[in-house]
Each structure stands twice: as structure tokens, then as C-alpha cells.
Amino acid sequence: MSITIYDLAKKLNYSPSTISRALNNHKSIGKKTTLNIQKAAKEMGYKPNTQAASLRSKQSKTIGILISRINRPFVSTLISGIEDAARKSGYNVLISQSNDHYKDEITNANTLLQSRVSGLIVSLSMETKNTDHFKEFTDQGIPVVFVDRVPLSFNSYKVIIDNYNSAFQATQHLIEQGCKRIAHFAGSQHLNVYNQRRSGYLDALKHHNIPIDKELIINLKSLSFEEGKIATEKLLKLPLPPDGIFSANDTAALSAITYLKEQQIRIPEDIAIIGFNDDPIASIIEPSLSTVSHPAYKMGELSFQRILEHTTDRTIAGVSEIFVLDTSIIIRKSSKRY
Amino acid sequence: MSITIYDLAKKLNYSPSTISRALNNHKSIGKKTTLNIQKAAKEMGYKPNTQAASLRSKQSKTIGILISRINRPFVSTLISGIEDAARKSGYNVLISQSNDHYKDEITNANTLLQSRVSGLIVSLSMETKNTDHFKEFTDQGIPVVFVDRVPLSFNSYKVIIDNYNSAFQATQHLIEQGCKRIAHFAGSQHLNVYNQRRSGYLDALKHHNIPIDKELIINLKSLSFEEGKIATEKLLKLPLPPDGIFSANDTAALSAITYLKEQQIRIPEDIAIIGFNDDPIASIIEPSLSTVSHPAYKMGELSFQRILEHTTDRTIAGVSEIFVLDTSIIIRKSSKRY
DNA sequence: TTGTATGCGTTATCAT
């Protein structure tokens, strides 16, 4: 059916091993023979059987991605960055989504492990508190890169943004506009991203001597559009409603904008708003939403790069290497100083 | 290192072949022994080596996805549907993006072929006019499912929506509101989706005895936000500007809304608008955008199902089987009758 | 620099 290195060997009067080595640009083979063999391979339409190569060499040239859900702007852009980078280096990309369920994350991790991926890129599910299911990877020397939603305690590569500082800046941005009562839509606190955004918010208030009012901190499980509306309703019913909102994601912030408009509350005059992520919608909604911009594509590229370097350099495992990428505050019409 | 069927064989005093058969629920093995073996396998932490199985059986339990770009709402939702369905059936999903380049599509198709995917799901790149690079798949009996952007001439499975009729309905929706001069943002005409949307638009006008004005048909290469703005500018400069716009996608329609608002033109009173896709932004922009809703997730599920059935039923190749899914017109505030 | 021989872990063919 398909042509193998044995067919090439017969045709060119070489041994299969020479063919194999030439195809892999092995040093020991002469330049001319290497070129001849590669040329003949192309002519005869030789297609390497990657399964066989992987079985033998125990290296798959495939990297696994394990994320919550693909159809979210941040995640799909992240994957896009990974895929483009991987493709350039001749790697395949296997994806799987946990749909934010801890159990599915474990199942998928095991499947990816069985697929002998040469590296794993993970962004944790909303439910994940324990990350033991990734130990098998590092135990086998397979590099694991955590992106964005990362565990605190797991020793591995991590690609993140400075959530604390970004949140601090975002909150400060509201303060500089004159906001005195700033609410915060907070996400699940066991996840680094939401926990640190909350800390940044709190510290910005402290730093500017603004009293912290716990009624203004609304904990949301998934920061969904629906939850955003409920949270905003709750805030408006307060004796002293807020004059600013820092939301831990754009979805909930957009929901707030939509609801506040319905209630005839002026943005930013009555309530200024800033979100997090810079989803495409943020620049299109009216008024457009100030937010924190995440370098999602770049994070994807970098995550893959880290895996590639690990596998080529055979870096020592067990060391935590953390890459912190820059964010930027994007000021739009939901801010008073526009 | 990792435990194999040989280890199990020794431990349980069976031959490797019996172990293999039991693990695969082969009919010839007794119920009790099968159960015993499977139980022991789980206890000993046996993980099948899929590479080896694939090499031997020439079946990979992996399906390939080849799309333009992941980070678009329609595409990422499509992939999400594929992945969820595939995972449930124990299949892995390999993704690759063409970035809308013909050359990359060919390269990626070849890579996927080499990966011995057991099925391929494709949505063509914007540039693709020739689809010979998919013949190798069907020649080898690997099912190819084209989704959404499909070739006309290639004999294979196709999962699409009725673009013609959807466009007809959308245009008619504008006509029923009293629009007399309806513009159309048309996409690349060599792609079925945009070609048929244009036809539906034209026939709806004819059917209602509305004269066709070629100045109102704007051909856009990528239907991007930028192109949408330029197209809208052009329309406004016309001696007789339109009173309705049917855009072949939401992105360009959203751009039109944004620009028209800047120009103080009332939507829908002066110009009514309808888009295509029902991107998340459509319901959030002000005024919200009427549009045609695409069952992206379902299309993904169905595409995978078709591959699964093909591989189990060993259906005859060379037959074109086309699945046409329903769309629905979603009426929002960019329509006069809301 | 090139060739020989073996094994990666599994499934399939033939036999019992």
C-alpha cells in the first residue's frame, strides 16, 4: 500500500538504516547520499509513518492541550497561538476540553498521557483544586505548561499574566476618575487568576485609603452573563450603590452595562466600569468597555516554545519556571476620563 | 517502565493474545475471564499503547480537523461540538488551521494524512478553489466531511445549512419591513456559502419585483470589520442610499451599525440591517442585530457522527451524502418590526 | 560512513 523505508532501500541499494538516518539528517551520513535519498523519497512519494516512529523512539511530536472550553475568545486565541507555533516546528496539536469539570479534566489528562504527547499545555477547569493528575506527566519527563489558570503548588512551567498588578491598576484607574465606592465581581477564589485579581482590587483600595465594603464584593461562580445581571441588581438595591465596578471578566462587565442601561443609569457618569480580558465585544458595546488586555495569542506561542526548548535542551525537571507577561489597561467609554 | 499486555499475561497465566482480546471485548473470550483480565488490568494500572495498536491495526481513533482559524465564534463552537462528540466515543481530535491560506491547507492536509487520522473534518480556506489535496483521503478510504464551506464538485460527506434559503428569508424579512433598496455585503463568490447567500438575496428581490441595483451589491474579500466600514461609506455616498442591508456575515454588519451610528443615521428607521451567523456580539450591540442563526455546535456533532458511522458501517465511498441543517432568522432591534 | 539485527507493544493469522 504505502511505501516504506524498505522500499526505498531496495530501490536505492542501501540498507534501511541508512535510509532512516538520511531521512532524519543524521550526521554520520554523507551529504551527497543524504540528499540523494531525500530526493528519491520525495519522488517516490514516501510518507513517514509517524506511529511507527513514535512507537520506536517514544517521542510523538504531538503536544496536548487541555482547556476548559474552546469557544471562548481568550481560549480560542490561546489555542490559535499554540497551533501556529507548533505547526511551524512540525508538531501536531491534540485538543481536549474539560468543560470546566474536574472529572473530565482527569479523564482527558489520562487520555493525553496515553497518546504519549511530548508536552502538555493546560489551563485548569473552574472546579479544579487538586492537580495530582498531572504528576504522571512530570514523572515521565513530559513537560507540563500551565497557562493563565495555574495551580499554586505544582512545580512546573507556568505562563501567566500579573493578575494582581493588573487588577491593582484597573482599580486604581477607577479611583483616579473619582470613584469612591468601587464594587468588584470576583470569580472562584481557589483559582489563582480570580484570587489575585481580588487581592489587587483590595490593595488598591487600601493604598488609596478607601474603606473596604464587603457588600460591594460579589462572588460569582462562573462570571457568566446571567450572574453579571444578578450581581448588578444586587448592587443597585444597596442603600449606597457603587459608583464604579471592577469585574474580573468582560462577560460579567458587559452584562452589567446592558442591565444598567436598561435601568437608565448613566455609564460612566453614575457608574464607571472596567472589565478584564478585552473580548472582541468590549470595543463594540455602547458604551465601549474599558478593560485589561491579555496577550492570549502570545501566551500560546510562548507555552509551546517552552515545551520545545524543554525537549531539545532536556532541561532538569522539578523546577518551577514562571513567565509573567505584560498586560495593558485599555481605556474606553465606560471610563470617565476617556 | 510502563506495563504491557505481556506483564499482564505473566501475572495472570494467560497468553498475550488472550489478554489483548479480553481487553478489546472479543467475542471468543469467556465473560468471566474477560472481566477478570480487565479488572486486573485496571488494578495494575495498565495503559494501552495506542501508537502500537494503531501501527498494527492501521486504525488511529483520531480524527483531524482542518479549519481556517480557531478564534472565530462559529469555528470554535464547531470544534467544540466535534470534540465533545469525539471524546464520548473515545476518539482524539487533532486540529490544524489554514489561516485561510490555500498552501497551508494543503500542507496541513498532508500532515493529517500522515497522522493516519481515521476521518477528516474540513471547512475550506477563503482561498481554496481546488480540492484535489483531499483525494488521497478518500482514495485510502478515509472519510472526509466538509462543513459549512464546502466544495461543489468533490464527492464526499457534506454538512451544511441552506444558505440560499436562509439568505432568501433574511432578504424577505427586510422587504416585509418595507425596505425598497436593499444592499448586500457579499463574500468571495467561489465559496458556496457566499455564492448561495448572494443568490438567495437576488431571488428574493426578484420574487418581490424589486429591481436589482448592482451598486447595492458590495463584494468584500474577507467580510472583515474594516471592509464593512468601507462598504458602508460607499453606500452612503450613493445618490440613492439603501434603506436596508443584508450582510453575508455578522462582522461586517456590526461594522455597518457602528459606522451608521457615528454618522447619526437611525437604525432601523433609516436603514434596517440583518446579518448572518449570530455571533455573540450580535445580541449585545446597540441596536441588537437581527441575523441568521447557524447551528454550529450541532454541525460539529453531526460531522463526527458521520465519520463514526462510516468507519463502523464501512459505507461505500464515492457517494456524496449531504446533510442540510435548519437555520432560523433571529429578529432583533435592527429590524423595524421588532 | 554504512549494514545487521533487534525490539517498541500491539493485533491478526493460524493453529490447537
Next chain:
DNA sequence: ATGATAACGCATACAA
């Protein structure tokens, strides 16, 4: 119902 053996296509240790 179970076992022995070969083969899938490739890469590598060892030999030359």
C-alpha cells in the same frame, strides 16, 4: 476458548 507466532514501520546498538 485459548495459545504461538509473525508482522506493522521505524530507530538504534552494535558490528564492520
